Amino acid sequence: MFRFQVLVVVILGFCQLSVEAKKNVEQKKQTYIIHMAKFEMPVSFEDHAHWYDSSLKSVSKSAEMLYTYSNVIHGFSTRLTAKEAQILENRPGILSVLPEMKYELHTTRTPSFLGLDQNANLFPESDSVSEVVVGVLDTGVWPESKSFDDTGFGPIPSSWKGECESGTNFTSSNCNRKLIGARFFSRGYEAALGPVDATKESRSPRDDDGHGTHTSSTAAGSIVSDANLLGYAAGTARGMAARARVAVYKVCWLGGCFSSDILAAMDKAIYDNVNVLSLSLGGSMSDYYRDSVAIGAFAAMEKGIFVSCSAGNAGPSSDSLSNVAPWITTVGAGTLDRDFPAYVSLGNGQNYSGVSLYRGDSLPGKLLPFIYAGNASNATSGNLCMTGTLNPEKVSGKIVLCERGVNPRVQKGYVVKEAGGIGMVLTNTAANGEELVADAHLLPATAVGQKRGDAIKDYLLSNQNATATIFFEGTKLGIEPSPVVSAFSSRGPNSITPGVLKPDMIAPGVNILAGWSGAVGPTGLATDKRRVGFNIISGTSMSCPHVSGLAALLKAAHPDWSPAAIRSALMTTAYTAYKDGNMIQDVATGKPSTPFDHGAGHVDPVSALNPGLVYDLTVEDHLNFLCALNYTAQQINSLARRNFSCDSSKQYSLNDLNYPSFAVSIQSQMGSTNEVKHTRTLTNVGSPGMYKVSVSTTSASVKISVEPATLTFSQTNEKKSYTVTFSTTSKASKTNVFGRIVWSDGKHSVGSPVAISWT
Ligand SMILES: *[C@@H]1O[C@H](CO)[C@@H](O)[C@H](O)[C@H]1NC(C)=O
Numbered sequence: 001m002f003r004f005q006v007l008v009v010v011i012l013g014f015c016q017l018s019v020e021a022k023k024n025v026e027q028k029k030q031t032y033i034i035h036m037a038k039f040e041m042p043v044s045f046e047d048h049a050h051w052y053d054s055s056l057k058s059v060s061k062s063a064e065m066l067y068t069y070s071n072v073i074h075g076f077s078t079r080l081t082a083k084e085a086q087i088l089e090n091r092p093g094i095l096s097v098l099p100e101m102k103y104e105l106h107t108t109r110t111p112s113f114l115g116l117d118q119n120a121n122l123f124p125e126s127d128s129v130s131e132v133v134v135g136v137l138d139t140g141v142w143p144e145s146k147s148f149d150d151t152g153f154g155p156i157p158s159s160w161k162g163e164c165e166s167g168t169n170f171t172s173s174n175c176n177r178k179l180i181g182a183r184f185f186s187r188g189y190e191a192a193l194g195p196v197d198a199t200k201e202s203r204s205p206r207d208d209d210g211h212g213t214h215t216s217s218t219a220a221g222s223i224v225s226d227a228n229l230l231g232y233a234a235g236t237a238r239g240m241a242a243r244a245r246v247a248v249y250k251v252c253w254l255g256g257c258f259s260s261d262i263l264a265a266m267d268k269a270i271y272d273n274v275n276v277l278s279l280s281l282g283g284s285m286s287d288y289y290r291d292s293v294a295i296g297a298f299a300a301m302e303k304g305i306f307v308s309c310s311a312g313n314a315g316p317s318s319d320s321l322s323n324v325a326p327w328i329t330t331v332g333a334g335t336l337d338r339d340f341p342a343y344v345s346l347g348n349g350q351n352y353s354g355v356s357l358y359r360g361d362s363l364p365g366k367l368l369p370f371i372y373a374g375n376a377s378n379a380t381s382g383n384l385c386m387t388g389t390l391n392p393e394k395v396s397g398k399i400v401l402c403e404r405g406v407n408p409r410v411q412k413g414y415v416v417k418e419a420g421g422i423g424m425v426l427t428n429t430a431a432n433g434e435e436l437v438a439d440a441h442l443l444p445a446t447a448v449g450q451k452r453g454d455a456i457k458d459y460l461l462s463n464q465n466a467t468a469t470i471f472f473e474g475t476k477l478g479i480e481p482s483p484v485v486s487a488f489s490s491r492g493p494n495s496i497t498p499g500v501l502k503p504d505m506i507a508p509g510v511n512i513l514a515g516w517s518g519a520v521g522p523t524g525l526a527t528d529k530r531r532v533g534f535n536i537i538s539g540t541s542m543s544c545p546h547v548s549g550l551a552a553l554l555k556a557a558h559p560d561w562s563p564a565a566i567r568s569a570l571m572t573t574a575y576t577a578y579k580d581g582n583m584i585q586d587v588a589t590g591k592p593s594t595p596f597d598h599g600a601g602h603v604d605p606v607s608a609l610n611p612g613l614v615y616d617l618t619v620e621d622h623l624n625f626l627c628a629l630n631y632t633a634q635q636i637n638s639l640a641r642r643n644f645s646c647d648s649s650k651q652y653s654l655n656d657l658n659y660p661s662f663a664v665s666i667q668s669q670m671g672s673t674n675e676v677k678h679t680r681t682l683t684n685v686g687s688p689g690m691y692k693v694s695v696s697t698t699s700a701s702v703k704i705s706v707e708p709a710t711l712t713f714s715q716t717n718e719k720k721s722y723t724v725t726f727s728t729t730s731k732a733s734k735t736n737v738f739g740r741i742v743w744s745d746g747k748h749s750v751g752s753p754v755a756i757s758w759t
């Protein structure tokens with residue numbers, strides 16, 4: 001009876017709630033981004049701002065614009081109820097009304113690993129690099145970081161129109177000749193989540209997180225000698241384009257990065273005259289005309305701005321990419337040849353290698369009591385060392401083995417420390433395999449891969465009185481093989497447009513040293529009171545700004561190159577094999593990686609300076625691509641801000657997008673041969689020469705033939721086309737086939753990856 005009553009009360013309560021909820025949903029406002037067909041503006045309006053305002057006021061008298069956009073889209077953002085949004089969508093001149101989306105961050109030895117130090121004389125003069133501006137959309141900047149020292153920098157480029165905005169703990173004097181612009185965009189964020197709490201985060205371009213200082217200094221930080229994190233990775237730190245200028249656009253806050261703010265930042269960055277845009281963030285995958293980053297990047301591409309984005313940290317699952325539009329350069333992550341070894345020594349005499357950035361009092365060299373977290377907790381996931389789950393009586397004075405997953409790695413260490421533990425061994429599970437990411441733990445700790453972790457666990461569980469200790473070995477260089485594709489790096493195929501191979505390439509993204517915010521410690525935990533000038537972190541967030549900085553160098557060397565030409569140079573010269581000829585490995589499988597993991601391969605900036613040939617793309621090529629996707633005129637016009645219609649008499653084909661890679665989809669019918677043709681056009685950016693093609697594949701089930709097999713260029717900027725025919729053979733299979741098409745004149749190698757899947 002009692003139970004029954006309870007049930008009735010709950011049901012009644014629920015009914016009331018749902019009526020309330022319905023009312024709330026109807027009245028609840030959220031941010032929408034409204035794309036207007038500016039070309040349809042009635043002549044009766046003085047200017048577009050009046051027209052936008054009148055359209056908005058026609059559905060909501062009280063609504064105010066958050067932003068008016070003029071460079072990335074024609075339109076504005078505002079707060080509306082769902083009903084108002086629906087009414088607005090049907091008004092004349094409205095192309096689309098899109099709900100705002102939330103994006104997330106994809107969270108000094110690199111220059112020499114990339115061969116930049118040894119070949120400094122090949123790179124453009126610093127005068128031309130200093131004309132290039134790299135814009136970074138992120139968590140802002142810590143302007144006091146040595147990476148933004150402007151000693152020796154000349155006057156700011158005359159084309160620069162940006163600003164240094166002031167706010168909490170940030171004034172215009174925080175900018176200089178290195179950090180030439182700093183803006184912040186919080187209207188969308190504050191409209192959604194309420195005013196910024198200035199005691200928790202700075203309502204200004206100041207970086208309270210560290211991520212933005214790290215990415216912007218990676219792309220274009222000044223040269224800083226004696227940089228290190230707590231003694232680790234000591235050496236000279238420098239951004240990829242150390243002489244380029246930096247402009248930061250803070251769009252990410254404690255509560256995330258909101259698309260109305262991102263779009264406003266890209267709008268301003270285009271106006272300000274940046275040359276490169278770097279975005280280490282991503283959202284859920286959607287069609288290009290709904291994705292603010294893709295929309296903003298399209299406008300940037302038209303202005304000749306190179307846009308580089310992180311591929312995402314959702315690997316090693318396939319289909320896990322972000323930022324896949326073909327006018328964006330999508331960057332995955334690989335490792336460096338540097339490591340931070342820290343060994344676990346067990347009571348049974350066995351040693352297991354791991355990695356750590358712990359600095360502080362070491363453990364005594366003798367063996368210490370060792371316990372599995374799962375045996376020191378009553379919680380169901382006690383093995384994960386979540387806050388408040390460890391029993392102090394069980395872990396006090398012991399080293400604790402915790403497993404990776406759910407809560408941050410560094411937080412697990414803090415939980416052990418709080419419970420009285422004296423050290424931690426952090427083991428990977430199947431989700432991370434053998435991938436090791438080093439952390440500046442708050443107590444003596446080391447991370448080990450899954451296999452070693454399993455062996456250590458076996459020992460722990462079969463020994464009542466298990467013991468262990470940890471030895472820290474500092475920084476070790478010359479690790480082989482390197483690079484390897486990191487497990488977290490997001491993988492293809494491209495779920496939005498399978499016909500465009502993504503990621504485009506990989507660049508260093510594991511254990512990267514770069515500038516850090518003075519507002520937080522290296523772990524980013526509130527309990528971490530340490531402050532460091534540099535920090536070591538990992539993610540495709542870190543690989544993206546490497547490519548942004550390299551693009552700035554290429555832009556300085558070749559000011560007339562389009563963003564597509566710059567990307568082509570980086571892709572066709574990327575490498576896929578080690579010096580010994582073996583394919584770059586995937587740390588997730590321990591096997592050779594494929595183009596779905598590494599795209600065209602690992603960047604090789606020295607070769608990219610002089611690629612010989614490039615695959616160029618014009619704005620019209622991109623519009624034709626949108627036609628090939630069968631986008632409606634309305635969708636195309638909201639994305640590309642123009643009155644464009646596809647030509648119904650024309651055949652548009654995704655296979656002919658002049659991309660430096662091939663994603664081929666082919667039918668596998670037994671008994672019949674099927675073929676698919678792709679056409680490409682090469683532009684000679686080197687000296688005259690004769691190029692011959694060579695083709696390789698991983699399987700005989702597809703035959704690749706190229707026609708013509710020789711291309712002769714007699715002058716610079718000459719264009720030549722060729723057609724590739726992919727045909728099935730009797731061995732047609734269901735497994736992906738990979739290959740490579742390389743044009744060579746003996747001096748240059750212009751390589752394209754091929755990924756073939758079956759329909
Ligand atoms: C937009 O393009 C269409 C198709 O080409 C044309 O019919 C229409 O007049 C154009 N609209 C404006 C306002 O130019």
Ligand SMILES: *[C@@H]1O[C@H](CO)[C@@H](O)[C@H](O)[C@H]1NC(C)=O
Nearest residue numbers: 168169198199200201202519
């Ligand atoms: C601003 O600076 C002051 C003084 O350094 C500091 O106490 C305060 O926490 C800072 N505020 C923010 C939001 O960073």
Ligand SMILES: *[C@@H]1O[C@H](CO)[C@@H](O)[C@H](O)[C@H]1NC(C)=O
Nearest residue numbers: 343344345349350351352471
């Ligand atoms: C493990 O490492 C310790 C300390 O470096 C060393 O003394 C010992 O010999 C090693 N044991 C094995 C089995 O390699």
Ligand SMILES: *[C@@H]1O[C@H](CO)[C@@H](O)[C@H](O)[C@H]1NC(C)=O
Nearest residue numbers: 372374375376460461463464
């Ligand atoms: C520790 O936990 C494992 C299972 O996770 C169990 O088999 C073992 O008996 C436990 N050991 C102790 C000492 O409680």
Ligand SMILES: *[C@@H]1O[C@H](CO)[C@@H](O)[C@H](O)[C@H]1NC(C)=O
Nearest residue numbers: 377378379388389390391392
């Ligand atoms: C776990 O359970 C044991 C035995 O039931 C109890 O003595 C102990 O207090 C519990 N520990 C925690 C942390 O809840």
Ligand SMILES: *[C@@H]1O[C@H](CO)[C@@H](O)[C@H](O)[C@H]1NC(C)=O
Nearest residue numbers: 347369462463464465466467
């Ligand atoms: C573990 O240690 C306890 C206390 O020192 C001792 O009584 C016990 O015999 C030991 N067990 C084993 C298997 O060595």
Ligand SMILES: *[C@@H]1O[C@H](CO)[C@@H](O)[C@H](O)[C@H]1NC(C)=O
Nearest residue numbers: 497499627628629630631654
């Ligand atoms: C576009 O439509 C054409 C004709 O219906 C079709 O053959 C083609 O596969 C479509 N393309 C895409 C990318 O959906």
